[in-house]
Amino acid sequence: MRVVLSVNKVPIRLPDERWLHITEEHSEMAGYYYEAIEAIASPDAIYAGKSGECIALKTLTTDKSIVVVYREVSGEDGFVITAFITSKEKQFERRIKLWPL
Numbered sequence: 001m002r003v004v005l006s007v008n009k010v011p012i013r014l015p016d017e018r019w020l021h022i023t024e025e026h027s028e029m030a031g032y033y034y035e036a037i038e039a040i041a042s043p044d045a046i047y048a049g050k051s052g053e054c055i056a057l058k059t060l061t062t063d064k065s066i067v068v069v070y071r072e073v074s075g076e077d078g079f080v081i082t083a084f085i086t087s088k089e090k091q092f093e094r095r096i097k098l099w100p101l
Contacts, residue, residue: 004041006054007099012040012070012078026084032066036083039068047095053081054098057089065089 001015014037023030039058047055049069056068067086072078 002037004037006040006056006070006072006078007043007046008072008075010072010075010078012072012080014040014080018080022080022083025082028085029083032060032083032085035060035066036068036080039066039083040070040080043068043099045092045097046099047092048098049095055092055095057092059089060085063087067092 001013003011003013006012019033029036035058039056043056043058044065045057047057049055053069053071056070058066058068060066064085064087066083068083069081070078071081
């Protein structure tokens with residue numbers, strides 16, 4: 001299990017079984033483990049999800065970004081829900097931007 005600090009300094013857990021589930025559902029994520037970790041620790045932007053989750057975006061190339069959805073349960077605990085690659089970053093700009101303000 002990997003734990004990384006979010007921009008709010010909350011430890012976010014990414015257990016091996018969660019990563020396996022992510023790569024089974026989103027096969028394009030295979031090989032992007034460290035990029036997913038980096039998206040949490042050093043995102044380009046974070047947007048609010050519909051149910052209290054955080055949506056971190058990190059640019060991979062000019063037309064692709066990695067998206068990591070995670071929840072900060074408390075100031076001391078959080079976990080990754082899912083992750084995927086998108087070429088539609090603009091769709092997230094309709095959401096409330098949490099970071100940077």
